[in-house]
Amino acid sequence: MSPQQHHGSADAPGMAAVRQLAGEGLAFTRPITFLVGENGSGKSTLVEALADAVKINSEGGKAGTRYASTGEPTALGAALIADLSAAGHRLVGGPRRARTGFFMRAETLFNLARNVSGLPGFWDADLAGQSHGEGFFTVFEAMFRQPGLYPLDEPEAALSFVSCLRLVDFLHQLGGSGSQIICATHSPLIASTPGADIIELGDHGLRHSAWQDLDIVDHWRRYLNNPQSYLRHFITAQ
Numbered sequence: 001m002s003p004q005q006h007h008g009s010a011d012a013p014g015m016a017a018v019r020q021l022a023g024e025g026l027a028f029t030r031p032i033t034f035l036v037g038e039n040g041s042g043k044s045t046l047v048e049a050l051a052d053a054v055k056i057n058s059e060g061g062k063a064g065t066r067y068a069s070t071g072e073p074t075a076l077g078a079a080l081i082a083d084l085s086a087a088g089h090r091l092v093g094g095p096r097r098a099r100t101g102f103f104m105r106a107e108t109l110f111n112l113a114r115n116v117s118g119l120p121g122f123w124d125a126d127l128a129g130q131s132h133g134e135g136f137f138t139v140f141e142a143m144f145r146q147p148g149l150y151p152l153d154e155p156e157a158a159l160s161f162v163s164c165l166r167l168v169d170f171l172h173q174l175g176g177s178g179s180q181i182i183c184a185t186h187s188p189l190i191a192s193t194p195g196a197d198i199i200e201l202g203d204h205g206l207r208h209s210a211w212q213d214l215d216i217v218d219h220w221r222r223y224l225n226n227p228q229s230y231l232r233h234f235i236t237a238q
Contacts, residue, residue, distance in 0.1 A: 015042070016041075016042075016201075016202070016203050016204065016205045017037075017041065017042035017045075017046065017201045017202075017205050017206050018042060018045070018046075019205065020205035020206050021046070021206065024206075026046075026199070026206060028084050028180065028182055028197075029197070030195070030196065030197040031175035031176070031178075031179060031180055031181065031195070032171060032172075032175040032180075032181045032183070032193055032195065032196040032197070033181070033182045033183070033196065033197045033198075033199065034183050034184075034185055034190070034191045034193070034196050034197070034198045034199070035047065035182070035183070035184045035185070035199050035201060036184075036185060036186070036191055036198060036199070036200050036201070036209075036214055036216055037200055037201035037202050037215075038202065038215075041201040041202050042201050043153075043184035043185075043201055044153050044154070044184050046184070046201075047103075047105075047151050047152070047153045047182060047183075047184045048105075048153070050151050050182055051103040051151045054084075054101065054149060056101055056102070056103045056149075056151065057103065058103070058105075059105065059108050059112070060103050060104065060105035060108045060109060060112050061102070061103060061112060061116075062101070062102050062121065062122070062143065063100060063101035063102065063148070063149065084149070084180060100146060100147065100148035100149070101148040101149035101150055101151075102139075102143040102144065102148065102150055103150075103151045103152075103153075104136075104139060104140070104143070104144075104150065104151070104152045104153070104155055105152075105153045106136075106153060106154045106155060106156075106157035106158065107153065107154070107157075109127075109135070109136070109139065110127060110128075110132075110135065113126075113127040113128075113135070113139075114128075122142065122143070123138050123139060123141075123142035123143070125138050127139075131158075132157075132158030133158045133159050133160060133163050135158070136155065136157075136158050136159060136163075137163070137166075140155075140167070140170060144170070144174055144179075146177075147177050147178035147179045148179050148180075149179070149180050149182075150174070150179055150180070150181045150182070150183075151181075151182050151183070152181065152182070152183040152184070152185075153183075153184045154184060154185060154186060155167060155183065155185070155190070156185060156186070156187040156189070156190050161189070164187055164189040164190055165189060167190060168189065168190060168192065168193045171183070171190075171193050172193050172194055172195070175193075175195065175196075186216065187216075188211075188214065188216050188217045188220050191211055191214065191216070191217075192211055198210070198211060198214065200214060200215065202215075
């Protein structure tokens with residue numbers, strides 16, 4: 001994807017990634033792509049903009065629905081041209097009601113659920129009566145049942161270790177079904193989904209990385225091997 005025109009503060013979070021995007025663009029060619037990086041690196045900004053670019057509400061929701069709360073797409077989303085795989089373009093092209101996709105945004109999912117749970121085309125269960133993790137999988141199983149374009153923003157937010165592994169299997173099967181998935185994540189477990197393209201965001205901008213070379217993988221490996229080597233920099237001595 002590439003922005004036709006975008007203006008913003010040079011100090012804004014994630015601007016290194018946005019500047020590189022403006023100069024080089026970014027193509028999503030594999031069935032599954034992960035965006036990883038620190039807070040403020042621009043992961044969520046890009047996923048939200050992608051959702052807007054393909055006419056899915058950037059606050060989360062189903063392809064083909066109109067903007068219910070924002071009324072307008074994000075500034076970056078309005079400027080982007082989505083460069084998806086051929087399958088991805090087919091999934092969000094054509095008449096509005098024929099588009100297949102869902103933006104699973106962890107931050108706003110339960111607000112969305114209060115408005116759509118039980119409505120035709122969504123899920124029957126009331127997520128308020130489930131744990132957050134159970135609620136996430138209720139949405140996955142209801143809204144990700146067929147090939148579609150699926151942006152996700154930090155889907156691991158409510159999931160345990162085992163549930164993250166369950167999600168890896170779910171995403172792997174979904175990618176193999178003809179779907180295109182673009183997911184922002186902090187989780188090395190989620191990013192380990194076989195066959196995925198991984199793009200690391202940071203002060204360097206955007207770069208394709210192998211899973212074993214990711215900063216998040218290196219940090220978790222070092223931390224689990226020796227927690228004190230990290231904690232001594234963050235915990236004040238008594």
